Amino acid sequence: xxxxxxxxxxxxxxxxxxxxxxxxxxxxxxxxxxxxxxxxxxxxxxxxxxxxxxxxxxxxxxxxxxxxxxxxxxxxxxxxxxxxxxxxxxxxxxxxxxxxxxxxxxxxxxxxxxxxxxxxxxxxxxxxxxxxxxxxxxxxxxxxxxxxxxxxxxxxxxxxxxxxxxxxxxxxxxxxxxxxxxxxxxxxxxxxxxxxxxxxxxxxxxxxxxxxxxxxxxxxxxxxxxxxxxxxxxxxxxxxxxxxxxxxxxxxxxxxxxxxxxxxxxxxxxxxxxxxxxxxxxxxxxxxxxxxxxxxxxxxxxxxxxxxxxxxxxxxxxxxxxxxxxxxxxxxxxxxxxxxxxxxxxxxxxxxxxxxxxxxxxxxxxxxxxxxxxxxxxxxxxxxxxxxxxxxxxxxxxxxxxxxxxxxxxxxxxxxxxxxxxxxxxxxxxxxxxxxxxxxxxxxxxxxxxxxxxxxxxxxxxxxxxxxxxxxxxxxxxxxxxxxxxxxxxxxxxxxxxxxxxxxxx
Amino acid sequence: xxxxxxxxxxxxxxxxxxxxxxxxxxxxxxxxxxxxxxxxxxxxxxxxxxxxxxxxxxxxxxxxxxxxxxxxxxxxxxxxxxxxxxxxxxxxxxxxxxxxxxxxxxxxxxxxxxxxxxxxxxxxxxxxxxxxxxxxxxxxxxxxxxxxxxxxxxxxxxxxxxxxxxxxxxxxxxxxxxxxxxxxxxxxxxxxxxxxxxxxxxxxxxxxxxxxxxxxxxxxxxxxxxxxxxxxxxxxxxxxxxxxxxxxxxxxxxxxxxxxxxxxxxxxxxxxxxxxxxxxxxxxxxxxxxxxxxxxxxxxxxxxxxxxxxxxxxxxxxxxxxxxxxxxxxxxxxxxxxxxxxxxxxxxxxx
Numbered sequence: 001x002x003x004x005x006x007x008x009x010x011x012x013x014x015x016x017x018x019x020x021x022x023x024x025x026x027x028x029x030x031x032x033x034x035x036x037x038x039x040x041x042x043x044x045x046x047x048x049x050x051x052x053x054x055x056x057x058x059x060x061x062x063x064x065x066x067x068x069x070x071x072x073x074x075x076x077x078x079x080x081x082x083x084x085x086x087x088x089x090x091x092x093x094x095x096x097x098x099x100x101x102x103x104x105x106x107x108x109x110x111x112x113x114x115x116x117x118x119x120x121x122x123x124x125x126x127x128x129x130x131x132x133x134x135x136x137x138x139x140x141x142x143x144x145x146x147x148x149x150x151x152x153x154x155x156x157x158x159x160x161x162x163x164x165x166x167x168x169x170x171x172x173x174x175x176x177x178x179x180x181x182x183x184x185x186x187x188x189x190x191x192x193x194x195x196x197x198x199x200x201x202x203x204x205x206x207x208x209x210x211x212x213x214x215x216x217x218x219x220x221x222x223x224x225x226x227x228x229x230x231x232x233x234x235x236x237x238x239x240x241x242x243x244x245x246x247x248x249x250x251x252x253x254x255x256x257x258x259x260x261x262x263x264x265x266x267x268x269x270x271x272x273x274x275x276x277x278x279x280x281x282x283x284x285x286x287x288x289x290x291x292x293x294x295x296x297x298x299x300x301x302x303x304x305x306x307x308x309x310x311x312x313x314x315x316x317x318x319x320x321x322x323x324x325x326x327x328x329x330x331x332x333x334x335x336x337x338x339x340x341x342x343x344x345x346x347x348x349x350x351x352x353x354x355x356x357x358x359x360x361x362x363x364x365x366x367x368x369x370x371x372x373x374x375x376x377x378x379x380x381x382x383x384x385x386x387x388x389x390x391x392x393x394x395x396x397x398x399x400x401x402x403x404x405x406x407x408x409x410x411x412x413x414x415x416x417x418x419x420x421x422x423x424x425x426x427x428x429x430x431x432x433x434x435x436x437x438x439x440x441x442x443x444x445x446x447x448x449x450x451x452x453x454x455x456x457x458x459x460x461x462x463x464x465x466x467x468x469x470x471x472x473x474x475x476x477x478x479x480x481x482x483x484x485x486x487x488x489x490x491x492x493x494x495x496x497x498x499x500x501x502x503x504x505x506x
Numbered sequence: 507x508x509x510x511x512x513x514x515x516x517x518x519x520x521x522x523x524x525x526x527x528x529x530x531x532x533x534x535x536x537x538x539x540x541x542x543x544x545x546x547x548x549x550x551x552x553x554x555x556x557x558x559x560x561x562x563x564x565x566x567x568x569x570x571x572x573x574x575x576x577x578x579x580x581x582x583x584x585x586x587x588x589x590x591x592x593x594x595x596x597x598x599x600x601x602x603x604x605x606x607x608x609x610x611x612x613x614x615x616x617x618x619x620x621x622x623x624x625x626x627x628x629x630x631x632x633x634x635x636x637x638x639x640x641x642x643x644x645x646x647x648x649x650x651x652x653x654x655x656x657x658x659x660x661x662x663x664x665x666x667x668x669x670x671x672x673x674x675x676x677x678x679x680x681x682x683x684x685x686x687x688x689x690x691x692x693x694x695x696x697x698x699x700x701x702x703x704x705x706x707x708x709x710x711x712x713x714x715x716x717x718x719x720x721x722x723x724x725x726x727x728x729x730x731x732x733x734x735x736x737x738x739x740x741x742x743x744x745x746x747x748x749x750x751x752x753x754x755x756x757x758x759x760x761x762x763x764x765x766x767x768x769x770x771x772x773x774x775x776x777x778x779x780x781x782x783x784x785x786x787x788x789x790x791x792x793x794x795x796x797x798x799x800x801x802x803x804x805x806x807x808x809x810x811x812x813x814x815x816x817x818x819x820x821x822x823x824x825x826x827x828x829x830x831x832x833x834x835x836x837x838x839x840x841x842x843x844x845x846x847x848x849x850x851x852x853x854x855x856x857x
Contacts, residue, residue, distance in 0.1 A: 060727065081729030096724035098717045100787035109717045109728045112710055119708040148844025274845035 009072030010035050011200045012057060012088065012169045017066035019052055024404060026052035028224045029066065034169055034200040039191070041211040041232070042204045044221035045244050050204055051093065053221070054173050057202070058090040059083030081110075087168030091161075091175045093204075095154035097146040104129035104142035107161045132160040137186045151296030152179055159187060163194075170194060171202045176210060177295040181499060188214055206460065208237045222246050241463075253467030254439070256446045260470070261285030263321075264454035265337075265423045267306060270315035275301045276478040279315070283423065283454040288445060290469030290489075291458045293498045297475040299458045300342050303425045307339040308332045319423060333362070336422035340412050340429060342458070348412040349400050356382040356396040358411050362419045385414035390440065406437030413444065424448060427458045442468055462491055476500045536781040536836075540796040544803060551807045558810045561687050567806055568692040569682075569757060573598075573750045574798040575695050577769070578776040579702050580746030582794035583739045585777050586706075588719040588786025589637055589644035591740060594747040595769030596655035597629045601751030602761045603659065606668030609755075615677040622752035623745050629655060630744015634737035652770065663763035670759025681756030691753050698746065703791045715739060719786025775822055776801050779829040801825070 010033035019027040027049045034040055044050050055061045056068065059077030067074045070086055077083045083090075097106050104126050105112075113124040129142035138156045146157065159175055170191065176184045191214065195201050203215055211218060212232060219229040220243040227243050265283040270276070276298035283289045291299050305312045311327040318324065319335040332339075341347035349358050359382040360367060367377040382396055389410045393403060400411055409429065416424065426445065430438040445468060449455050459465050465472055472489040474482040474497035482497035548567075552559045577594050584591045601622040609618045629651070636647045670678055684690050706712035714735045718725035726732055755761055780797025782789030801822055809815055 058727070079729065080727050081731065084729045090727075092727065096721065096727050098720035098724055098787065100720040101713075101716060105713065105717075109725070110710060110714060110730050112713065114710070118710075120710060120713060122708075145844075148841060273842075 008036070010069070011071060012086075013069040013072075014053070014056065014063070015067050015069060017053075017056060017063040017068070019056060019061055019064050025224050027056070027063075030221065030224070030226045031066075032202075032219055032226075032229070034202055036168070036198045036200050037195055038217060039195050039201040039203055039215040041215035041218040042202060042221065043208075043211065043218055043240055043244055044227075048221040048244070049224040050221060051173065052224075054090060054092075054171055054202070054204070057083065057088060057169070057171055059088070084165075087166070088171065089162035089165065089167035089169070090171045091155075091158045091173060093173040093177070095151070095158050097149070097154055097157060099145065099147035101146060102143050103140055103146055103149075103157055106146050106157055107132065107164050111165065128164065129160065132164055135163070136160060136183075136190065138183070152183070155179060156183070163190065167194070167199055169200045169202070173204045174206065174295075176205055176207065184210070208240055211240070212237070220244055253464065254443045254446055255468060256450045258286040258288075258446075258450040258470075259452075260287050261452060264319065265306070265456065266316075266318040266321075267302075268316045268318075270302065270305060270317065271313050272301065272305055272310060273313045274478075275310075276305075276475070279475075279480050281473055281480065281483065283456050285422070285452045285454050286449050287470045288449045288455040288457055288468055290465035290472040291456060291475065292460075292462065292465050292472055292494050293475035293481075295460065297498065298478040299475050300427050302475070303339060303427055303456070303458060306332075307337055307425065309339075333419060336420075338362075338416035338419055338421035338424050340416055340424070340426040342427040342431070344405075344408055344412050348415075349408060351401040352399050354397045355386060355391065355393055355400055355403070355411055358400050359385055359414050359418060362415050366418075381418060382414075385418045386411075389414050389417070389444065404433075406433035406440075409433050409437070409441065413441070417448075421453065423454045423456070425456045425458070428460065429457065430459070430461060430464060438464075462494060465489075465494070466491065474498050536833075537790065537793045537796060539832075540780060540793065540800055544796065544800050547800075547807055548803065551811055555810045558807075563806075564687045565684065565689055567803055568687075569689050570806060571799045571802040572689070572691040572695040573754050573757065574772065574776055574802050575795045576698060576746050576750040576753065577773045578780070578794040578798040579699055579791045580743035581773045581777050582780070582782045582789060582791045583702065583706070583715065584644075584743045585774075585782050585784060586715050586719045586786060586789060587736055587739050588722065589736065589739070590648060590774065590784075591630070591633055591743050592645065592648040592770045592774075593629065593633060593651040593655055594743065594773055595766040596652050596659065597626050597744055597747040597766075598751040598754060598769060599761070599764070599766035600629075600655055600659040600662075601626045601748035602755045602765050603663055603668060603751075603763070605752045606673065606755050606761045609674060609677060610668055610672035615674060615680070618677070618755075619749065619752040622748040622755075624748070626748020626751065627741050627745035630741045630747070631737065633744065634740030637740065638733040638736040656767070660763045666762070668755065668759075668761040673755070673759055677756055678759055681753070681759070691757060694753070698749070699791060699795050702742070706791060711735065711738060716787055719788075721787070772801065772822075773798075775826045779825055781829070781833070783833065797829075 013033040015031050016029045017027055017031070018025070018029055030049070030053060032053065042050050042053065052061060056063055059080045059082050062076070068077060069075065075086070098109065107129050108125050112120040113128065115121040126142040133140050136156060136159060140153060140156065146154070149157065155175060162170060175187065179187065191201055203211070205211055215232050217229065218232050218235065218240065220227040220240065222244060227246070261284055263282045264285045268280050270279045279302055281289070293299050301310065304310045306317050308324070308327050308329040308331065316323060319337060322335065324332055324335055345351060350361070356379065360378045363378065363381055364373070367374055367381055386393065386396065391407050391410045391414065393407065400408055403411065429445070430441050433441070445455055445457065457465070457468060466489055469489070470486055472484045472494060473480060474484065474494055476498055477500065481500065482493070484493060548559065557563065577598065581591060581594060604625050605618040605622040608621055609615065633648055633651055636642065636651070637644045640647065680690055682689070684692065706715065714725070714730045717728070718730055718732055718735055722732065754765065776798035777794045778784060778797070779800060780789070780793035780795065782794050804821055805815070805818055808818055
C-alpha cells in the first residue's frame with residue numbers, strides 16, 4: 001500500500017468547513033485530507049452532507065466558514081473551472097451529460113484538443129474518446145449522441161470524462177450504482193492504477209464491500225458533522241454502519257404485525273419497452289412489499305407506469321380487481337392509488353407554495369362544493385394531516401421550501417394520505433431525511449399497513465427494506481429478478497438478485 | 507492520459523452506431539427537407555409563371571432574403587443557447603437610422619456600416635448582460651429592451667425620415683448591384699453565414715453554445731464560462747441586427763422611426779422553421795438561413811402565381827406550426843428508437 005508520508009501536505013484538504021442552505025446546515029466544521037496515492041472513502045447516510053462536501057471540493061459551492069487547501073496552501077475556487085484547472089476531476093452521482101452532443105464531445109467539453117488557429121480537432125476528440133472507452137473496456141461509439149444512453153452508459157461516459165485529464169484528485173460520488181460487476185472491476189483497475197501514479201481518490205459508495213476493497217481511509221459524516229476519520233484496516237462493516245447511523249438499528253425500524261388481506265394491487269406482465277419488461281407482482285392489503293434493486297434497475301419507472309405517469313406498452317394493472325387504464329394518474333387516484341415520488345423537490349411538492357396549499361393539491365374533490373373551493377374545509381384538512389404526521393412548522397401559510405427535508409417529506413405523505421388511499425406507493429421515502437424523522441416515517445408506514453393499506457416501498461436503503469417489508473421484490477435491469485419472503489430476504493440474497501448473480505441460484 | 511491497464515481488451519463493435527446514423531440522418535434531413543420544399547416551391551412557381559426565375563427574379567429573391575438571413579443567423583446563435591432575442595427588430599431600426607443620419611450628413615459609407623454594427627453590438631451587450639447576470643428569462647428581458655430601444659428610437663427620430671436622395675449614390679448602388687445575378691448584399695450575407703457556421707462547428711466557444719443550450723447545469727459543472735458565452739451570443743446577434751440595419755438602408759433607402767417593427771417575430775419563425783430547436787442545443791445556422799430564405803420566397807411566390815399576398819402571414823404561421831409538429835414527432839420517434847436500441851444493446855452485452 002502506498003501511504004503518503006505524514007509530512008507531505010495533502011493534495012487537497014478541507015479545514016473546518018461549514019455550509020448552510022437557508023435553515024439547513026449541510027456541513028458543520030468538517031475537515032478532510034486527501035493524500036496523494038491514497039483512496040479515501042466518504043461514508044454517511046443519505047443527507048449526511050456528502051454531496052455538499054463534494055461540491056465544495058469541485059468549486060460548485062464556496063464554504064461559509066473554513067478553507068479549502070491545495071498542496072497545503074489556502075485556495076479559493078471561484079467555479080468548477082478553477083477546481084478542474086487545479087486537477088480535481090469529479091464524477092457526480094447524477095450524470096450531467098449534454099443530450100444533444102455526441103459522447104466524445106461530452107467528454108471534452110471546454111477542453112477539446114485543438115489544431116491550427118484554435119480550431120477544435122474533431123478527429124482527435126473522437127480518437128481520444130475511443131481510446132478512453134477501450135481502456136475502460138466499454139462498447140460505446142464516440143459519435144453516438146448522449147441522448148438515449150442507459151444510466152449505466154451515461155455513468156461510463158462520466159467516468160471517461162473524469163479520466164480524460166491527468167487528475168491529481170479524482171472524486172467519485174457513487175460511480176458504481178448502475179454498473180455491472182465486470183464494469184466495476186474494470187473501473188477499480190483504472191482507479192488503482194491512477195492511485196499508484198500518485199493521484200488522490202475520494203470514493204463514495206453505499207456498497208460497503210467496495211469501500212473495503214478500494215480504500216485505505218474512511219471518513220464518516222452524520223447530519224453534516226464529522227464523526228470519524230480512520231484507516232480502513234481493522235474496521236468491520238458493522239463498525240462503519242454504526243458510525244453512519246449513530247444508534248441501534250432496532251428502534252429505527254418499528255414493525256407492527258398486520259393482518260394480510262386480499263390482493264389490493266395486481267400487476268401483470270407490465271412492459272415499457274427499453275425500460276422494464278414483463279413485471280408481475282401482487283400487493284395485498286396490510287402488506288408492506290419492498291421493491292429493491294440498483295439505481296437504474298427500473299423500479300421508479302414501474303411505479304410511475306402503475307400510477308399512470310408514464311404509459312406502458314403491454315400488460316395489465318388491477319386495483320381491487322378493477323383494471324386501470326394506462327397513462328391516467330387521475331383515474332389511478334380515483335381508484336385509491338397514491339404515489340409518493342422519489343424526487344420530492346421536483347415531483348412531490350410545489351416548493352414556493354404554502355404547506356396548506358401543497359397538502360390540498362390532492363383535495364379538490366373533498367374540499368370544494370359545486371366547483372368552488374371552501375377555505376374552511378381546506379384549512380381543516382391541512383391542519384388535520386399536518387398534526388397527525390407531526391410536521392414541524394411555524395405557520396401553515398409558510399412555503400414548504402422553508403421546511404427541513406424530513407418535514408417536507410411529511411408534507412408529501414400528508415398530501416397523499418389525505419386522499420385515504422387503499423394502495424400507497426412510496427419511492428425512496430426516507431432518502432435525505434434525518435434519522436429521527438426516518439423512524440417516524442417507518443412507524444407511519446407500519447401503522448398504515450396495520451390499518452389495511454397495501455404499501456409498495458421502493459428503497460435503495462437495504463436495511464430499511466429488510467426490516468420493514470413483509471416481502472421483497474428485487475429488480476435487475478428492468479426485470480423482476482426475485483420475489484423473497486421476509487425469512488428469505490437477507491442482505492446477501494437481495495444484493496445477489498439485484499446484481500444479476502441470483503438468477504442461476506433462484 | 508498516461509495510465510494503461512489493459513491494452514489487449516478491445517471495445518466490441520457498438521450497437522450505438524445504428525442509432526448514431528439514424529440521428530445524423532434525421533438532423534441532415536431536417537435541413538435537406540427545407541431545401542427540398544424551397545426548391546419544389548420555386549420550380550412549381552416557375553412552371554406556372556416562366557418570368558419568375560428571370561435574372562431580375564432571382565436577384566429579387568436573394569435581395570429580399572439577405573436581411574432576414576443575417577438577423578436569423580444571429581438569432582439562431584442565441585436560440586441555440588436556449589435563449590431568445592426579441593429586440594432585434596428595434597435594433598435593426600435604430601441602427602439603420604443611425605447609419606442614415608450619419609450618411610445624410612456627408613459621411614463615409616464604410617464608417618456608416620461599422621457604426622451600425624457597433625451600435626447593434628452595444629445593444630446586444632446590454633441584452634446579454636441583463637440575461638446572463640440577471641438570471642431573468644430572456645423572453646421577458648428582451649421584450650423589455652424591444653420597447654425601450656423602440657422608444658429611444660422614436661424620441662430621437664421623431665417624425666424625421668431618411669430618404670434615398672439623402673444617401674451617397676455609391677451606397678445605394680451597393681444595395682442594388684452585384685456580380686451578375688448575385689447581389690453584393692447576398693455575397694456579404696453568405697460570407698457572414700459561413701463564418702458563423704464555421705465558428706459554431708470548429709471553435710470551443712461555438713461548441714460551448716450547444717453544450718449550454720443542451721444542459722445548462724451540466725455546462726456550469728463542466729466549467730463552461732456560461733455568462734461569457736451567452737454574452738457573446740447576444741453581442742453577435744446584436745451586431746448582425748445592426749449590420750442588417752445598414753443593409754436595409756442600402757437596399758430600401760428609406761428609414762423612419764417605425765423601421766423593423768414586428769421583425770423579431772418573422773426572424774424567430776425563420777429560425778424555428780429552419781430546425782433550430784427552441785429548447786436549445788440543436789440546429790445549425792444554415793438551417794436558420796434556409797428557413798429565412800423559405801419564408802421570404804413565399805412572399806414572392808404568392809403574388810406571381812396569383813394568390814393574394816394577404817395569405818402570406820397565414821401561410822407563414824402554418825409553416826411554423828408544421829415545422830414544430832415535424833420536430834416533435836421526429837424527436838419522439840428518435841427517443842423511442844434510441845430507448846429500444848439501448849435496451850437491446852444492454853441485454854446483448856449481458857447475455
